[in-house]
Amino acid sequence: MAPRVRIRRSAAAVLATAGLLTLGLAAPGASAATEPRIDLRVLVVDNGDSPVRAITAQLAGTGIPYTTVELTDPDRPTITEAFLSDTVNGRPRARFQGVVLPNEAPFGAGSAEQTALETYERTYGIPQVDAYTWAHPGVGLDYTSEGGWAGGLDGSEAAVTAAGKAGPFDYLDGALTFEDNSPVVQESYGYAARPRSGYTSYVDVPVPAGTGRGSLVGEYAHDGRRELVVTFAYNQHQRQFRALARGIVEWLTQGVHLGRDRNYFAVHVDDVFAPDSRWDTERDCTPGDLDCAGGDGEGTTPIRMTAADAQYAAQWQRERGFTLDMVYNAGSGEEWKAENGGTDALAAQLLADRNQYRWINHTYTHPYLGCVQDTSTVPWTCAKHADGTTRWMSRAEITAQIRDNHNWAVRQGLPVDRTELVTGEHSGLRTLPQQPQDNPNLAGALADTGVKWIASDNSREPEQRAVGGALTVPRHPMNVYYNVGTAEEMVDEYNFVYTSAADGGSGVCENNPTSTCLDDPLDPQTGYASYIVPQEARIALGHALNNDPRPHYVHQSNLAEDRLLYPVLDKVLADYRALFADNTPVENLSQKAIGTELQRRAAWQNAVANGRVSAYRIGSTVTVTAPGGTQIPVTVPEGTKQQLLLGTTTFGTPYAGNRSAWATPALLQSALTLKLP
Template identity: 50%
Template sequence: MKGPVIRTLSVFALTAGLVGLPTAAHAAGPRIDLKVLVVTDGGANVVAVTEQLKTEGVPYKLVNLADAARPTITTAFLQDTVSGAPRAKYQAVVLPNTNPFGTGSAEMAAIVAFEKQFGIRQLSSYIYPTPEAGLNYPTYAGQLDGITGTLTPSAKAGAFRYLKGDVAFEDNDPNAPNESYGYLSTPLPDVPAAGTTPATHFEPYLTKDGGVLAGAYTHDGRTEMVMTFAANHFQSQFRLIGHGLITWLTKGVHLGYNRQYFSVHVDDLFLPDARWSTTANCTPGEGCTDPNVTTPDIRMTADDVTAAANWSTQNDFTFDMYFNGFGSDEAVEQNGSDPLLTAVQANKAKFRFANHTFQHTYLGCQQDVTVIPWVCKKDANNNTLWETRPYIRNEITDNRNWGNAKGFGQDTTELVTGEHSGLKILPQQPQDNPNLGLAVNDTGTKWLGSDASRDFDQRAVNNALTVPRYPMANYFNTATVAEMVDEYNWIYTSRADGGSGICEDNPLTVTCIQPLDPATGYQNHIVPLDARIEMSHIIKNDPRPHYVHQSNMAEDRILYPLLDRVLGDYRSVFAENSPLVNQRMAANGAELKRQASWKTTQGAVTAYLQDGRVTISGGGASVHVPITLPAGTDQIVLNLLGLITMTSPFGTSYAGEVSDYKTGNLTFQVGAQTV
């Protein structure tokens, strides 16, 4: 791989061109600070925009109209002068509507003057179409559930270039009207400039059958984006266009970093998984009260490995295989050989491998499984009995050594314990096993997988940081469609319908459904529902990986229909310039760490655009600043005279932009803006 192109310029060449040096004949132009002003009335649309800014790490100032102590928006609030140059304190303005302050408001007048002077863009996040917004009155008002909006060519050529064109509006419950509501309208004709009166033009960006859902209105010497539909930050239609709204508002120049992440961990490779009993509605060894209930274990075959390798190649998607060496050794002891191991070794280049401990034993407290649910064992003084530091350390190192001996390359900083054990689990074990953190340190583990459904935020376990993982719908104890649907029905149907009644007992968290058809329920209900959940993670800049089990690759191979749906849904919406980011857990953990750090350190960073350059300072060597800029941007080094001495291309290309994390004091020559 080639490194960055470094261009060093001679002092003679620089001086001859007076590159980058303001002179008396060319005073410094206006300075635009890289921060967004958000004025909120608490409405869902403004909250959605705010959440998008927060998700990407874009600095913003929030002014709550309902707060009696809020600052008054005046010229002084919006701008001042720095080093003789006028300064805009904000690079963009987000409002609930075109004028939330009322007719004749001095605050709105200050915003309008500010936008005109500095060329600042405005987003009016939810409006009723009127001529004042560049639109005719609505041709339609009402429910938008299930419609498909279309991005116009100008949208796809500009800020929304990361999307293919269709934006589907959710219709999650056909019996619940108005999940989405809004208006369709048509633009007013352009008005050419006359005298001192500027031209007006409305540019549609998102439409439905020719009716505008979102677009940019240029008028009065300024430009505002208007949205004519209600949205919240949970809805996919907003999340899909959210990054484009930020790109448009900031003209592609802002702090922040956005990707679509999707990694899939396959746990328990080489181990057999217990199987769900469709007759007893339980899993032997995992909750069956009757010791006579038995089912055959589930373990991948060599053919299943070949299928996994072929699927990975065909879909350009790599699985992370979390292995337990004991399972293979046990198979060899019982059968004299392990064809599964041989198949994995033959296809090892198709997968990534990671440590899941040697035996997959429980590494938290010592469990008393004579009661259901199990409890932690106690000593005579009522102290919890923990699995020991040496035992945990051996589980980690024995598996690491086993994998190395079998030829499986690993990142030794990564670890997922069996069932995420050792980490706290409520209610039985409300704290981490203190010996887990010690063993983590002993083995050089830096990234420790946790269950995002129980432990969502990244946290420290001694020298390691957790990497929360999302569980996918496919249960560890199922290998066939029939088993999957049967267990799903048991969990999500009422007692009257033959289910467990869990949904009846927990109505705030679980919704009862009608029993699924064993023949069609998986493909028609479970797959689309879980694919929608996975997509909700993917489109919110969330690097948390997902996990399943080797059992889901065996027999009916129920994992693949779900992954086919996720990848198909994603690739039908996103352009080729925005591929899924499928990376190792260590990289996912590092991104979570950077995101969390930026939330607490961004206040120390100063960033602004002036004369085509972005200048960033104040963070120091320890602050990783997320930066997104137009394609063609160069990072530059200046001498004491402000002249360029070195340039190199900035960032990694993604979504039609370039972006990266950087530390220290930085200067960039911004590439051509096309939004």
């Protein structure tokens, strides 16, 4: 998105000089020496409310440096001219490229701090976001009593206006429906009002119980300043904010900022070629599990895909334009084949379609790679040697599991990357409470087999960490259970987990502060489609809209029998494509690419936190320095060029109307230098 500015004929003369220089436009009498430097950093004034925290989370997740001033902190810095600007080598410097405020005047209208901030914005052309305020003439809107609305917005269908699509929200395509997840809880409140002179509406909604449309997000240009006015309350997790967050930040930074924001969605299908145990609806447990009374593995038929299921998976991928990651256990498949007449139609079909999927090593027979489990107790414990030390699976055994599975794949011609690994149950990695440390033999086995990226469970370990020379890739578990093949089985187990003991459930939800019991058990016939599917799709889509590359994981059983996974994925993809324009496709990355993205982010965050990044804009030139070897995330408008030693080259790849990339200085250069259009 190209930088935008609206300049009123009545604006102060200082704006005509300094503000235009900020955007690289020549003003009368201006020279290169007086053209101001604008540091690529955002100022956030935080009053503790969720709208400011939501925008701050978007800045942090994107990788944009920011400085927070806590309004309630008695030791906070005072907002003065000296705090906001200074001079560097004789050149005026604006220390912040944009300002986020809780509302239009958090310091009080006419106060010294508010006046200093407004003067700064006029002088340097700095945009201001009012994170949440009410509709009134002071922000360019009529009062809601004048044909507007103040109240709940749950389920309201907002829309991006023509100005919004031509401006900061050009990546959105369809209606933006406000969440309404509970009929008994008000989730959204706001003010929809008619614009006044100087106000351009970007997002509006039909006035409830009235006529016409009222603005919820818009730009108010006045007194030589620009404000993005938001008149609905939100938190960082609500879909309406997640969809608009990118545009709010692009408006705030004029489309030029450090950091990179894309929408990601990847799905790992574990246990491919292996059968999965089935939930027993009578005993409310899974035969074979340690805590299942009489659980000797008998009494239910295991769940395993068929050749028809494999054909459907390939067809589904082609029709949706989406690639699944098949996480395979070759040895388990070979065991199944030996026990079933020596043939395996499923394996034959998947191998015939091998190049339509990505493939990830899941060990040969899916053993537990951590401590040796003592199953004489429930829950299990780590077995001990006579001297009291823990018994571990050996390095040689772990290495064999990884090596044999990879070699089988190579013989079958699978397009597998030896650097990627998912261990069974994420075993080998620490598992609380029984195994508080990694198997000490795991890191060596990973080195022996060339593994650089090992999957972990995001619900246990959300941050990437090192395991010897490898790095973890946290995965989001999806609440489509591994041990169910039909919708009725899924609802039965879901009810058991999420209903109170009085309703026949486990009652676990009553004692877990992070979980909520169902008001009533779900209907076995309709509960999956009516409740579980939309619930799981909403959660997964929330991850995708949060610049979160972490993959989701399910199991091959979810592609078998009732094929429970597809309704969830279809809803995620359909909702996504209905909301976003073609210039903002969902990115479907491999495990290696996801691990690399997380690794780069960690290095970038460390460099920013330690004050080792310098980034600024002078006119149409952006200059960034960072520690040697650090990949620098940058987002800029279309048409931006990277300066080389000789000449220039087009910068980045297109996404959501801008261009972005992880970049480093060109050959023989100490700084990354970009030329804006």
